[in-house]
Amino acid sequence: MLKPIIxxxxxxxxxxxxxxxMAEYPDHPVTMIVPFSAGGGTDSDARGFQSFFGxxxxxxxxxxxxDGAAGTVGAAEASRAKPDGYxxxxxxxxxAVIQPNLRDLPYSVDSFxxxxxxxxxxxxxxxxxxxxxxxxxxxxxxxxxxxDKYVYGSSGAGTIPHLAMAATAVSMDLKMKHLPxxxxxxxxxxxxxxxxxxxxxxxxxxxxxxxxxxxxFTDKRIDGLGSVPTMKEKxxxxxFSVWRGLFAPKGTPEEVLTKLExxxxxxxxxxxxxxxxxxVNNDIVYMGRKTFTDFVAAEFAKNAKIxxxxxxxxx
Amino acid sequence: MENFLPGLAxxxxxxxxxxxxxxxxxxxIVGALPGLGSVVGLTICLPFTFSMDxxxxxxxxxxVYCGSVYGGSISAILINTPGTPQSAATCFDGFPMAEQGxxxxxxxxxxxxxxxxxxxxxxxxxxxxxxxxxxxxxxGPIETFALICMALTCIASVSAxxxxxxLLGGIIGLFCATVGSDPVTGDIRFDFGIFALSSGLDLIxxxxxIFALAEVFSRIAECGRTGAPKVHDCGMRLPAWHEWRSRLxxxxxxCTIGAVVGIMPGTGAATASFISYAEAKRSSxxxxxxxxxxxxxxxxxxxxxxxxxxxxxxxxxxxGIPGDAITAVMMSTMIIHGITPGVRLMAENAVxxxxxxxxxxxxxxxxxxxxxxxxxxxxxxxxAPEPLLLSMVVVLCLLGTWGVRGNPFDLxxxxxxxxxxxxxxxxxxxxxxxxxxxxxxPQLEMSLRQGLILTDxxxxxxxxxxxxxxxxxxxxxxxxxxxxxxxxxxxTPASAPLG
Numbered sequence: 001m002l003k004p005i006i007x008x009x010x011x012x013x014x015x016x017x018x019x020x021x022m023a024e025y026p027d028h029p030v031t032m033i034v035p036f037s038a039g040g041g042t043d044s045d046a047r048g049f050q051s052f053f054g055x056x057x058x059x060x061x062x063x064x065x066x067d068g069a070a071g072t073v074g075a076a077e078a079s080r081a082k083p084d085g086y087x088x089x090x091x092x093x094x095x096a097v098i099q100p101n102l103r104d105l106p107y108s109v110d111s112f113x114x115x116x117x118x119x120x121x122x123x124x125x126x127x128x129x130x131x132x133x134x135x136x137x138x139x140x141x142x143x144x145x146x147x148d149k150y151v152y153g154s155s156g157a158g159t160i161p162h163l164a165m166a167a168t169a170v171s172m173d174l175k176m177k178h179l180p181x182x183x184x185x186x187x188x189x190x191x192x193x194x195x196x197x198x199x200x201x202x203x204x205x206x207x208x209x210x211x212x213x214x215x216x217f218t219d220k221r222i223d224g225l226g227s228v229p230t231m232k233e234k235x236x237x238x239x240f241s242v243w244r245g246l247f248a249p250k251g252t253p254e255e256v257l258t259k260l261e262x263x264x265x266x267x268x269x270x271x272x273x274x275x276x277x278x279x280v281n282n283d284i285v286y287m288g289r290k291t292f293t294d295f296v297a298a299e300f301a302k303n304a305k306i307x308x309x310x311x312x313x314x315x
Numbered sequence: 316m317e318n319f320l321p322g323l324a325x326x327x328x329x330x331x332x333x334x335x336x337x338x339x340x341x342x343x344i345v346g347a348l349p350g351l352g353s354v355v356g357l358t359i360c361l362p363f364t365f366s367m368d369x370x371x372x373x374x375x376x377x378x379v380y381c382g383s384v385y386g387g388s389i390s391a392i393l394i395n396t397p398g399t400p401q402s403a404a405t406c407f408d409g410f411p412m413a414e415q416g417x418x419x420x421x422x423x424x425x426x427x428x429x430x431x432x433x434x435x436x437x438x439x440x441x442x443x444x445x446x447x448x449x450x451x452x453x454x455g456p457i458e459t460f461a462l463i464c465m466a467l468t469c470i471a472s473v474s475a476x477x478x479x480x481x482l483l484g485g486i487i488g489l490f491c492a493t494v495g496s497d498p499v500t501g502d503i504r505f506d507f508g509i510f511a512l513s514s515g516l517d518l519i520x521x522x523x524x525i526f527a528l529a530e531v532f533s534r535i536a537e538c539g540r541t542g543a544p545k546v547h548d549c550g551m552r553l554p555a556w557h558e559w560r561s562r563l564x565x566x567x568x569x570c571t572i573g574a575v576v577g578i579m580p581g582t583g584a585a586t587a588s589f590i591s592y593a594e595a596k597r598s599s600x601x602x603x604x605x606x607x608x609x610x611x612x613x614x615x616x617x618x619x620x621x622x623x624x625x626x627x628x629x630x631x632x633x634x635g636i637p638g639d640a641i642t643a644v645m646m647s648t649m650i651i652h653g654i655t656p657g658v659r660l661m662a663e664n665a666v667x668x669x670x671x672x673x674x675x676x677x678x679x680x681x682x683x684x685x686x687x688x689x690x691x692x693x694x695x696x697x698x699a700p701e702p703l704l705l706s707m708v709v710v711l712c713l714l715g716t717w718g719v720r721g722n723p724f725d726l727x728x729x730x731x732x733x734x735x736x737x738x739x740x741x742x743x744x745x746x747x748x749x750x751x752x753x754x755x756x757p758q759l760e761m762s763l764r765q766g767l768i769l770t771d772x773x774x775x776x777x778x779x780x781x782x783x784x785x786x787x788x789x790x791x792x793x794x795x796x797x798x799x800x801x802x803x804x805x806x807t808p809a810s811a812p813l814g
Contacts, residue, residue: 038358067720068514157501193452
């Protein structure tokens with residue numbers, strides 16, 4: 001109840017201020033749209049970032065949760081916002097570069113200006129601790145011997161856990177069944193219960209649910225999982241990460257973008273945000289505007305290819 | 316024991332007691348206000364918990380959780396509008412009882428049943444969390460499907476006056492649940508090219524529309540005809556022991572159903588109260604009166620939905636797998652406070668876990684005095700002039716609906732379902748089956764399709780799963796026992812049993 005009220009007040013303030021001549025940016029609170037409901041992973045991440053980003057930007061940040069349709073409703077709202085720097089999208093990889101590949105949306109990847117990447121977590125292929133499969137070679141051999149017998153889970157169609165496994169199946173020429181779930185925790189229940197055998201997600205899932213990691217979808221070995229080989233080492237060029245970043249609507253003025261970028265950089269460097277990220281097991285990986293823009297374009301193109309190979313292109 | 320005392324010390328800290336008290340109170344009030352459900356209650360409190368210590372933060376959230384599940388019954392009984400979807404089944408008997416002038420007693424039954432359900436589930440949680448969690452994970456998509464089928468039989472139980480209308484309502488509810496993204500392929504269905512529909516029809520928006528707004532509309536329509544509405548003089552009257560004695564069986568059964576459904580991840584309090592109501596309607600010796608103001612109906616619904624609270628925390632704490640949407644929010648709060656729910660929680664944070672157990676018991680005990688106070692407060696609010704009261708309800712409904720997802724489209728959904736709900740009343744369609752269909756629809760579809768993926772699209776293979784077969788058999792019993800009883804009663808009219 002409180003949030004809508006705050007948003008209303010913020011909205012009213014915006015309307016009032018907008019009629020005056022634009023003063024130095026930012027002169028009133030900035031709304032950061034989170035495209036998922038309060039209490040989820042993206043939301044708690046955004047709220048952790050909120051206060052530090054507000055300090056470095058010199059204004060109050062208001063988090064607005066707009067949930068629905070895999071984050072696309074919120075992303076659409078962010079893309080439609082007035083490009084004045086007072087409405088930003090705090091978007092993870094899904095609504096930013098995967099969903100626009102899957103279906104027609106009122107926005108596309110070009111509707112945004114990427115401002116900065118805030119964090120990125122690598123993805124690991126895992127199985128249950130008591131599984132006889134211990135290496136990625138075991139994995140390939142076992143699954144190849146029994147086509148369509150083994151089942152991998154995901155946190156929903158078109159999510160990174162799904163794409164990572166789909167891409168693995170394509171590049172190793174394996175046939176597996178895909179069982180989508182409502183989220184990571186739900187899929188973990190199925191893994192512990194033996195309904196699925198494989199899952200791909202961030203390292204924190206490995207430790208939280210006591211799983212056996214088989215390979216990392218990275219180019220370098222992951223800190224803390226030094227004994228786990230990368231897919232690249234094993235000859236498969238498969239790289240996946242779950243990242244989140246700040247996006248502004250297209251047409252946001254250059255000087256505002258510059259301010260946002262530098263405030264974002266400083267916020268990711270504060271001790272407070274570092275402590276917060278360590279607590280929730282997020283790796284801070286800052287990327288500036290230019291790098292992040294190129295990265296987003298590359299991710300968009302890469303996921304388009306994987307989705308096509310998995311038979312999930314736009315209809 | 317070595318964890319119990321430090322845990323108790325953490326809980327009994329003054330700041331923490333205040334946190335539990337305030338959390339529970341906020342929960343009850345939020346739960347009782349139509350439109351503001353448990354999840355909204357938690358999200359209101361969430362930002363404040365970030366600056367708190369670990370234990371008070373968890374206490375506030377547990378208080379809000381338990382309080383809101385109970386609070387929904389207050390408005391269900393007093394204004395025929397479940398404050399939360401979990402209390403939808405409480406309307407069936409709670410409101411008729413209030414109409415007969417026994418609102419105080421209905422609230423008393425609801426409160427005692429809620430406290431009993433909550434405490435029962437605490438005991439279950441404390442005694443057997445890890446063992447139960449281990450069993451719960453064996454409960455796969457096919458068993459979940461069977462369980463949801465069982466919950467769907469509640470549609471038949473609540474539409475005794477017009478089975479066809481009830482079933483139609485259920486089907487409409489199930490259909491509404493399919494709007495939006497396909498849970499398996501992610502494709503968008505039934506959006507008619509409207510982007511806003513791609514996020515589906517929000518449950519809260521529909522519940523608020525079909526119950527609360529429809530109630531408001533029909534009261535407006537009746538205003539001229541019936542004059543001033545009945546204002547029930549109420550506070551709360553707790554039921555006496557002799558009234559309880561014969562109903563203990565219903566209570567224990569409902570608590571058990573609630574706790575078991577809570578433990579199975581992915582269902583939730585609404586499902587539990589529907590199953591429990593259907594079961595009471597089947598087996599209670601007083602089933603003939605159910606739907607007309609029989610305390611058994613209130614007990615079945617409220618004991619079961621509160622028993623879910625502790626049950627849903629079993630997989631959350633023991634495995635890191637949240638039992639429902641609400642425990643999922645709580646879990647992410649725990650992680651922010653540096654506690655990682657999951658297999659290692661008990662080893663790494665044993666004191667915190669015990670402190671949570673103790674806090675949960677105290678919170679459930681707090682429901683009783685706070686419930687009495689809030690019920691008095693609400694009774695007073697209900698005495699406000701009707702136009703004022705109705706406009707207040709409308710404002711709260713719309714604010715609450717918008718607060719859930721921040722999506723303005725949901726307001727349109729609420730208004731449309733308010734109009735639909737009004738006409739359903741006019742034509743004698745019960746509203747509850749629509750909600751039951753909508754609540755259970757997504758779970759039914761997800762579990763059915765997951766099951767079909769596992770069995771290579773062979774539905775008959777579902778009958779290879781013994782637990783699922785057991786649940787199917789019980790479902791058939793619930794469905795056909797009333798028919799059989801009717802036949803029996805017709806054949807032997809002299810010794811016709813009541814019912």
